[in-house]
Amino acid sequence: MSLWQAAKTYLGDRVLLGVYAPSNGHEPDGVxxxxxxxxxxxxxxxxxxxxxxxxxxxxxxxxxREGGGKFIKLKDGNELVVKDRWVVASKxxxxxxxxxxxxxxxxxxxxxxxxxWKTMSxxxxxxxxxxxxxxxxxxxxLTGQTRLIPARLDNPVxxxxxxxxxxxxxxxxxxGGTLDxxxxxxxxxxxLSGKASDVDxxxxxxLVDPAKPSLPFVPNVPGRLGAISLSRNFVSWYKARELxxxxxxxxxxxxxxxxxxxxxxxxxxxxxxxxxLTGRIAFVSAPQxxxxxxxxxxxxxxxxxxxxxxxxxxxxxxxxxVVTQTLLAxxxxxxxxxxxQPWVQTSESYHNVQINFARFLQxxxxxxxxxxxxxQPASALVGDRFIFSSTLGLCRQLIDALNEPVSxxxxxxxxxxxLPNFVQELNPVIGADLLExxxxxxxxxxxxxxxxxxxxxxxxxxxxxxxxHLTTIKFDTVQHxxxxxxxxxxxxx
Numbered sequence: 001m002s003l004w005q006a007a008k009t010y011l012g013d014r015v016l017l018g019v020y021a022p023s024n025g026h027e028p029d030g031v032x033x034x035x036x037x038x039x040x041x042x043x044x045x046x047x048x049x050x051x052x053x054x055x056x057x058x059x060x061x062x063x064x065r066e067g068g069g070k071f072i073k074l075k076d077g078n079e080l081v082v083k084d085r086w087v088v089a090s091k092x093x094x095x096x097x098x099x100x101x102x103x104x105x106x107x108x109x110x111x112x113x114x115x116x117w118k119t120m121s122x123x124x125x126x127x128x129x130x131x132x133x134x135x136x137x138x139x140x141x142l143t144g145q146t147r148l149i150p151a152r153l154d155n156p157v158x159x160x161x162x163x164x165x166x167x168x169x170x171x172x173x174x175x176g177g178t179l180d181x182x183x184x185x186x187x188x189x190x191x192l193s194g195k196a197s198d199v200d201x202x203x204x205x206x207l208v209d210p211a212k213p214s215l216p217f218v219p220n221v222p223g224r225l226g227a228i229s230l231s232r233n234f235v236s237w238y239k240a241r242e243l244x245x246x247x248x249x250x251x252x253x254x255x256x257x258x259x260x261x262x263x264x265x266x267x268x269x270x271x272x273x274x275x276x277l278t279g280r281i282a283f284v285s286a287p288q289x290x291x292x293x294x295x296x297x298x299x300x301x302x303x304x305x306x307x308x309x310x311x312x313x314x315x316x317x318x319x320x321x322v323v324t325q326t327l328l329a330x331x332x333x334x335x336x337x338x339x340x341q342p343w344v345q346t347s348e349s350y351h352n353v354q355i356n357f358a359r360f361l362q363x364x365x366x367x368x369x370x371x372x373x374x375x376q377p378a379s380a381l382v383g384d385r386f387i388f389s390s391t392l393g394l395c396r397q398l399i400d401a402l403n404e405p406v407s408x409x410x411x412x413x414x415x416x417x418x419l420p421n422f423v424q425e426l427n428p429v430i431g432a433d434l435l436e437x438x439x440x441x442x443x444x445x446x447x448x449x450x451x452x453x454x455x456x457x458x459x460x461x462x463x464x465x466x467x468x469h470l471t472t473i474k475f476d477t478v479q480h481x482x483x484x485x486x487x488x489x490x491x492x493x
Contacts, residue, residue, distance in 0.1 A: 015032075015033070015034050015035075016032070016033040017030065017031075017032050017033075018030060018031045018033075020095070029090070029091070029092040029095055030090060030091070030092075031088065031089070031090040031092070031095050031096065031099050032087075032088070032089040032090070033086065033087070033088050033099065033103075034086070034087040034088075035085050035086055036085050036087075037085070038085070039084045039085045042082055042084075042085070042087065046062075046070055046082060049062075050062060053072075058075065059074070059075040060072065060073070060074055060075070061073045065081060065083070067083075068083055068084075069081055069082055069083025069084070070082045070083070076091075077091045078090070078091050079091070079093060079096055081096065081100055083100070086100075086103055088100055088103070114133075114135060115137075115173060116133055116134075116135040116136070116137060116138070116173045116174035117133045117135075117174070119173055119174055119193055120133045120174050120176035120191065120193075123176075123191060123193060123480070123482060123483040124176055124178055124189065124191050124483075124485075125178075128178040128179065128180050129178075129179050129180045129181050130177075130178065130179040131176070131177070131178050132176060132177040132178075133174055133175075133176045133177075134174060134175045134176070135173070135174060136148060136169065136172055136173060136174055136175055137173040137174070146170075147170045148169060148170055149166045149167070149169055149170055151167070151203075151243065151244070152243070152244060152245055152246045152247075153166070153244065153245060153246065154245075154246045154248075154249065156241075156245055156249060159206070159237075159244050159245060160206065160232060160237060161206075161230065161422060162206070162422075162477070163203055163205075163206040163237075163244060164196070164199060164203050164204065164205075164206035164207035164421070164484075165192065165206075165421075165477060165484055165486070167199045167200075167203040167206075168192045168193075168194040168198065168199060168484055169192050171193075171194055171198055171199075172192040172193040172194050172483075173193055174192070174193060175190065175191070175192055176190065176191045176192075177189065177190045177191075184491050184492070185471065185489065185490055185491025185492060186488075186489070186490055186491070187487070187488070187489050188487075188488040188489075189485050189486065189487045189488070190485065190486045191483050191484065191485045191486075192483060192484050193482065193483045194482070194483060194484065195210070195479070195481065195482055195483075195484075196208070196209060196210060196479065201236070201240075202236070202237075202240035202243045202244055203244070204233075204236075205232060205233040205234075205236035205237040205240065206232055206233075206237065207421065207479065208231055208419045208420075208421050208479055210419060210479070210481075213419050214231045214278060214279060214280055215231055215280075215419060215420050216229035216230050216231050216280060216282065216420050216421070216422065216423045217229055217280060217282055217309075218282055218284070218423060218425070219282055219284055219305075219307055219398050219401035219402055220401045220404060221284050221286050221305075221394070221397045221398060221401050222397075223286060223287065223427075223430060224284055224285065224286040224427065224430070225285040225286055225287065225302050225426070225427055225430040225431060225434065226284075226285050226424070226425055226426040226427060226430075227282065227283065227284045227285070227423075227424070227425050228282070228283040228423070228424045229280070229281065229282040229283070229422075229423050229424075230280075230281060230421070230422040230423070231279055231280045231421065231422075232279050233279050234274050234277055234279055235270065235274045235275055235277075235279075238269070238270050238274055239270055241253060256269075257269050260273075262326075263322065263323045263326045263327075264319060264322060264323065267319070273319060275311065275312070276310055276311055276312045276315050276316035276319060277308060277309070277310060277311060277316070278309040278310065278311045278384075279309075280308075280309040281306065281307065281308050281309065282306070282307045283304070283305070283306050283307075284304070284305045284307070284394070284398065285302045285303065285304050285305070286302060286303055286305075286394055286397065286430075287302050287303070287430060287433060287434060287437075288300075288301075288302065288303040288374070288391050288393055288394065289393060291393065292359070292360075292363075292376055292391075292392065292393075293363070293364050293365075293369065293373060294363055294364065294365040294366075295364065295365050295366040295367045295368075295369055296367060296369065297368075297369045297370065297371055297372075297373045297374050298367075298368040298369065298370070298371070298441065299371050299374070299438060299441055300374070300434070300437045300438055301371070301374040302434060303389065303390050303391040303393065303394035304389070304390045304394070305387060305388065305389040305390070305394045305395065305397075305398050306387070306388040306389075307385050307386070307387055307388075307398060307402070308320075308385065308386045308388070309384055309385050310384050310385065310386055311384075313381060313383070313384045313386075314381075316386060317381040317386050320379065320386055320388070321356065321379065324356070324377065324379050324388070325345065327377075328343055328345060328358055328377065331343070338370065338372050339370050339372075340360075340364075340370055340372040340373060341360040341361045341362055341364065342360075342361055343358035343359065343360060343361075343376075343377070344358065344359055344360070344361055345357075345358055346358075346359055350380075350396055350399060351399060351400070351403065353380050353381070353382055353399050354380065354381075355378055355379070355380045355392065355395055355396070355399075356378065356379050356380070357376060357377065357378035357379070357392045357395065358376060358377045358378070359376065360373075360376075374390070374391075375390050375391065376390070376391045376392050377389070377390060377391075378391065378392045378394075378395035379395070380395055380398075380399060382398075382399055382402040382403065383402070385402055387399070387402075417480060417481045418478060418479070418480060419478065419479040419480075420476055420477070420478055420479075421476075421477040421478060421479050421484075422476065422477040423474070423475075423476045423477075424474065424475045424476065425472055425473065425474045425475075426472065426473045427472050427473075428467035428468070428470040428471075428472075428473065429467060429468050429470070431467050432463075432464040432465075432467035432468050435460065435463065435464055435467075436460075436464055439460060442456070442460055443456045443457065443460070446459070468493075469492050469493050470490065470491070470492055470493070471490065471491035471492065471493065472490075472491075473488070473489070473490040474487070474488070474489045474490070475487070475488050475489075476489075
């Protein structure tokens with residue numbers, strides 16, 4: 001019997017692991033329940049194991065159990081009972097007996113009677129390939145804590161991206177997880193109970209307001225490598241930073257505002273800059289064709305683009321253009337040290353949209369150009385959305401994407417009760433293309449690290465083939481009416 005067949009036979013119907021709170025300072029108690037499809041399979045297994053158990057001596061003992069079935073005791077104190085279609089294991093004899101009684105009398109197992117499990121099943125549904133439930137209410141009761149996660153975090157990025165979700169964990173009775181597999185892919189989800197109104201106003205800045213949902217958007221750039229998009233109330237988050245972040249981080253914000261004054265003198269970040277944003281931003285990455293060069297850089301990077309939705313389009317565009325122009329002037333000062341030509345600021349009209357971009361003083365030539373030649377900064381305003389792009393080509397692609405009609409087919413429509421909060425995607429096939437485009441650089445570094453050329457070639461070939469067998473991977477944070485989920489979806493060909 002193969003390993004796959006064995007797993008399908010002996011674990012193919014149901015597996016349940018319950019961990020119970022420790023008592024009197026002891027270790028937590030656990031019980032493992034395995035249900036097979038056919039009782040005869042377990043009978044045959046015991047028959048095959050009996051001769052082997054005899055050789056184990058005192059480490060393993062096998063005996064008939066009163067009431068039917070077989071009783072196995074291990075040297076480490078674990079006890080197993082094999083009866084009918086069930087295998088039950090635990091170090092706690094009382095828990096083992098109680099579980100067997102429940103199974104014999106067709107009662108629900110203890111974990112399924114827990115309020116946390118019932119809430120999770122109601123919110124995440126039943127019938128998943130695997131389910132995990134952690135009773136947060138019980139943990140707080142045992143530890144005597146009212147909060148499992150501090151209100152003030154030590155990482156501003158973590159606070160901005162997941163602060164609302166983490167705050168919900170303090171009031172959620174559970175954290176649950178499910179895993180579903182099929183022939184085409186997988187779905188891994190985690191959930192916490194609660195809704196936006198359950199958290200204070202400061203933490204609500206990191207959640208989508210159900211009354212006025214402002215959802216993330218992903219510009220539909222063909223052949224993109226990946227995308228990240230989120231919707232946040234940046235003004236509220238920034239003004240409430242003293243309530244959301246540890247005190248040691250606050251001086252860094254003062255330094256940031258001082259540095260910003262170099263680019264926007266006389267402008268207050270919280271009062272003049274952040275209010276021009278709606279809170280919706282998207283980051284997109286895609287391969288570039290280097291059509292602005294007579295050759296290619298030695299290291300070929302993808303293009304990057306940031307799209308910012310503006311509450312005050314013209315005012316916001318003016319602010320960002322000032323920042324962009326100042327940055328280009330500063331970067332040009334270092335052009336000689338970076339062994340590249342300086343940039344000349346210019347513009348073009350593309351589909352009735354004015355693009356400001358930087359071109360090189362002379363068209364660069366060569367097949368191993370410095371890394372700096374991956375960049376040709378460009379910016380544009382399309383309606384109420386401002387584009388920052390590392391290349392002119394991606395800026396044009398983003399303009400085309402933002403001018404597309406909004407329709408359900410491009411992911412702009414979601415059920416009213418389901419509110420995407422933070423979305424991420426990655427295309428492994430495009431990733432494989434980029435790896436192959438940089439094969440020479442990768443091989444050179446591998447050989448420097450002690451590998452042979454053949455080893456490096458095999459490893460890269462294996463990795464690229466693996467990536468090409470995968471479909472787009474998506475990792476989203478999604479708000480539902482009464483709970484919030486982290487969802488990881490992927491597939492294979």
